[in-house]
Amino acid sequence: MKETKNIVLAEDNTTLSQLLKFRLQKEGYNAFIAQDGKQAISLIEQHKPNLILTDIMMPFISGLEVISHVRNKLKSEIPIIVFSAAGQEEMVLKAFNLGATDFMSKPFSPNELIIRIKRILM
Amino acid sequence: METFKILQNYFQQLPIELKFVWILSFILTVFAIIFTVYLKILRISLRKKEALTIKYQKEYEDLLLSFLFEEIENNELSNKQNQFIKKIENEINNNFKREIIVETLLKLKNEVSGEIETAIQDIYLKSNLKEHAYKQLKSKKWDKVANGIKEFTKFKVKEAYPEIKKLIKYPKKEVRKEVELYLVSLFHFEGLEFLNDLKISLSEWDQIELLEELQKLDNQEIPDITVWLNSKNDSVVSFSLKLAKIYNKYETVETLLKLLDHKNQKIRLQVIDVLTHLQVLDAKDILKNSFKKRSQEEKIAIFKMFENICELSDEDFIVENTTNSNFEIQYLAIKMLKEINEKAFNYLLKSQNKFKNKELLKFVQNN
């Protein structure tokens, strides 16, 4: 029996997050949206998702802190994909150092994102 | 009635200057009342506008998403597109609504690429949104013109090129900046042609914006920048130096070395920075020879450059500067000495008393 996978998405652009939510739901995933790092962490702790998608630049707690919290405080190995605006190489490196699984630079193709998600959640 | 008569009598018997003062007070009171009333009206209208904006934003967002989502499902592109366009066409004529529609489209378009971006682009081109942008180009107000150009840039409307090109010499620099961004955004490096005969200064902010635009492209066909490096316009030189650094234009090294004698110190500093990034060993001798003639800032920059490429052959130069009066140079010199010749460094440690700043030595020793 296949159980539905949960995904937490942290993104402050509402149009984008809605679009991604629809897309993810169409693929059969449960998507929970957070508007900032703090909300993301509370959703992660609440739903224990199978995958986390997070933007790096967010209000309150940045995406980097989310990764750090998940890996170091929650000691969890949940795969994390980060988005970053183009040109933020340093941020991306830091994200990987903190334990991110994959990254996609913005603007990105939602189709490609889905492919990567499927690969990770295989 | 009585009080009014009393007041009237009082006023009549006042000397002229006091009459004037009271009249002035009266005028100010009237102003104050008008202000107060107007303030109330203003606040109400602002509040309404905000509520409306939020309402429309949600509406258009949902509309757009439902269209896009269905489009993915059914692959009936044109049909759904036309439906969406029809829906918004009426609304477009209202300035307020149109702005929100454009904003909503861009909000998503800026974040995504691929099918969805193309779909949004199509909507823009097929609807008559761009007619309004064309109108703005012809406006007498410069901020409307700039806005129009910006819209064309964001939606990558190449057909607007002839109209926009005419504006390249517009008197307001904000408009010129938008034109430049348009050209670079759509035509990439070809769009930089305007640098050839640019007479006015390109500000740092503009340069950063242009470079960010250029960096978005994956396909980097960078043209020859030597012409720009030799430009009489210092800001163009500065811009091309940035290009040299970002795109690692090793082939420009000769020109760069010549620029070390440019009359503008800022340019010279920038050149040293680029040479540092490219790790050009050839520069070392030139800089060592002209070291004493250069300004303090340049000397510091030169030492920062040597930090990564110093060799034993530079030892004399470095030792000479371990007693340089400038803290930063001294630190770098001592640090480099330790790297290239530990013996000489230890010798230096022994004659510590020559140094006023013993902490400097200790720090390098321990790190």
Next chain:
Amino acid sequence: MNTTTLNTIIQIIHYLFFSYAFLAIFSYVVLSIISAFETIDYFKKNSFVNYKKILSSNIAPSISIIAPAYNESLNIVENVRSLLSNHYANYDVIIVNDGSKDNSLELLIKAYDLVKINYLINPQLKTQPLRKGVFKSTNPAFEKLIVVDKENGGKADALNMGLNISNSKYVACIDVDCLLLEDALQKMVKPFLEVTDKKVVATGGVIRIANNSIIKEGKLMEVNLPNKLIERAQILEYLRSFLLGRMAWSRLNGLLVISGAFGMFHKKIAIEIGGYDTSTVGEDMEIIVRMRRHLEEQKVNYKVAYIPDPLCWTEAPDNYKTFVSQRNRWTRGTIEVLRKHRKLAFNPNYRNLGLLSYPYWLIFERLAPVVEVIGIIYFGILLALREVKWDYALAFFILAYLFTTLLSLGAIYSEELTYHQYKKKGTGFKLILISLLEPFVLHPFVLYAAVRGNLDYFFNKKKKWGEMTRKGMGNINK
């Protein structure tokens, strides 16, 4: 004494007072109009600027935020978190713990995984020495943070330490409890990068009062008008001075002060002129005046710019005691700075600085409370001698009151048209009410504090900063 001579003297005194008042009023009107133009201009130019591009750019210049802290343990962890969440790519945060007697350092070490590091400090400016040392985080998420623990030396001394430590091109000197909005750094650094015909050496920002606004985890959630009259009156005062005053001075290139709560400088120039002066309580004004003076002497074509956007929110005194203490300090600061740089007065070698800014500040800012007090005393004398011409007194007091009120209304109007920060219903009415009340509720205390300031300056040399009991912005929950 002859009655006619007495009358003539009285007449002259009256004319002097009137001229002063008239000139003051005239200057406010002119400044307001210039401010209005400058603000609208700024708005137009920046309405379609894409700040996001700059924030993620590696080519954007480096900025260090320097925040001195003294006994701030109540909020310091939250404040630092807020500073670290700014949306600029190329910046770092230098917290200078200025010999705090509390456990600020320990709290920071714990919250941000700090460890002591070996850091070579370039002693360009003389400061008090380090105490516990320099600390950085082991967690890459907090890589931008540097905490410096040093012996107490005062705010100016702490800022100078920050200047020594920073490796950036620009420094933003702030109060540690200031809430900076996410795009504050981009907006403040823009003048440095976009002005081509002059060298921008400093930019100042508007300080907004955060009392009663809701701040959670270092982010401004909701803007509310505070409840106490004294707080509201200060909001009005800040609006007047920032929106109707400083914008004009910026346009005239005559800005003499950038708020110590939030200002950005060209680091090299700040160090070149010797950093902050530790012997004055008005160090924020002093450094600008000295910087301008130095640049005028060097004949550099420079500009001090100003950003009207609300970028920095801070706590204002909510009781009269703290308020008076603060204004007392401001008064002493002004006197100290004007005295130190008196060479500038009416000196044509210093162009606008000497012929316009300094005289204006001297006559209408520094001397205003003095003139007012003399006026009150004079009125008191007339009252005692029963020489008061009540017709005149009444007419002019009412005119003065109306004028002040109108100016305040103008400030509110400006604010509504531009930033419209107070959106809740009923706030408009409350603001108008406070415009009517301010001359009674705030101004007397401003005057009193100024008098105390003058007295303290001349007769009481021991006074320094005074304490401001922290209420804790993070504790305000709805």
